[in-house]
Amino acid sequence: MIKMIFCVTRLKTISEADFYKYWRDEHASLVTSKAQDLGIKRYVQSHTKQPKLGHDISSARGMKQQGFDGVAELWWDSFAAFDAVLASEIGAAAGALLAEDEARFIDMAASTIFFTEEHEVIPFR
Numbered sequence: 221m222i223k224m225i226f227c228v229t230r231l232k233t234i235s236e237a238d239f240y241k242y243w244r245d246e247h248a249s250l251v252t253s254k255a256q257d258l259g260i261k262r263y264v265q266s267h268t269k270q271p272k273l274g275h276d277i278s279s280a281r282g283m284k285q286q287g288f289d290g291v292a293e294l295w296w297d298s299f300a301a302f303d304a305v306l307a308s309e310i311g312a313a314a315g316a317l318l319a320e321d322e323a324r325f326i327d328m329a330a331s332t333i334f335f336t337e338e339h340e341v342i343p344f345r
Contacts, residue, residue: 221261222299222335226292229330239289240267242325250321251294257314259305262295288331299335 230239243265251263267290278284296302305311322328 222296222302222337224294224296224302224333224335226294226333227286227288227331228290228292229287229327230289231325231327234325236289239325243267243290247318247321247325251318254314254318257305257310258318259296259301259311260294261297262293264293266291266293 228243230236234242244267248263248265251260254260255263268288271287275287296305306315
């Protein structure tokens, strides 16, 4: 399995409450409706809580202050599966639809995406 991690920053023209509500309700429904077209196996949103605590711990460790409003995690079977979906007409259309919607509430210039492969150290209990 591979995982895409999308570190999300909201557009400053949208209140935090409206951002989280739109992301959780509207965008999540759209992703769910396109999950099969995109071959998505799992989708999780993590909404930032207690940002000051995160900033304080980051500062104490000499880390960069990013200020993300949350993280979206999406899983696929493999990079080959991901590439095949994006190369398909249906997958490309679904991806474009999601990107168009994301631009309504996410500050793309202040957000980032990267891919990972998990290596579980302490299992979920």
